[in-house]
Amino acid sequence: MKNWVLNFPVVLFFVRRIIGLVDEEEKMGMLELLKKRRSVRQFEQQEIEQEKKDYLIECMLRSFSSRSLNPWEFILVDQPQVIKELAKAKPHGATFAKDAPLVIVVCADPAKCDVWIEDTAVATTLIHLAAESAGLGSCWIQIRKREYDENKTAGEYIREQLDIPGKYVVETMVAVGYPKAKNPGHPKESLPFGKIHLNSFGG
């Protein structure tokens, strides 16, 4: 009797698998994460534990890329003075990063892969989802195609700040930290279901 009680969770797992409930639960995990996720631009003055940084690192390195060429490089910046300089990379949409305890700069070598932009976008997305799952907040900061001023691109400015070799192009920065303020998740009713088409556009 005692053994049966101890094994109850295992028995329950197999019963649920047989009736198809486990898959449903796995799907819910992802949906729950996406329901909560919002961009976070205000952060607590709280350091991120090394354990969580290691978790983010493993998640970003598990990013998938075209032909597995992995053209990206990630620069984790946790020095407040350097972060303050990075937050000046463009006049709008980056200044909030000055208070983040961590900024991850995502760059890539375009010579390595013709779809490096997609590869870096995948990696940046995974960083956001990993941050959310670790109880952190994050916000995407677009760098490619953005200007520091009329003479310099945002990417060139960041290259100077971080000594990035010339062959790499900076695609994004991600500000990460414990959220000080966060908007509620988007309600299901607000989702643009009209953008879903079946078999043909408009179907």
Ligand SMILES: Cc1cc2nc3c(=O)[nH]c(=O)nc-3n(C[C@H](O)[C@H](O)[C@H](O)COP(=O)(O)O)c2cc1C
């Ligand atoms: C490609 C891309 C570029 C973005 N660039 C910026 C940016 O430069 N600065 C910023 O504050 N937010 C940026 N965002 C965040 C969006 O503004 C945000 O995701 C959008 O408004 C939806 O809000 P939510 O993330 O809270 O759902 C970017 C998001 C994406 C996907």
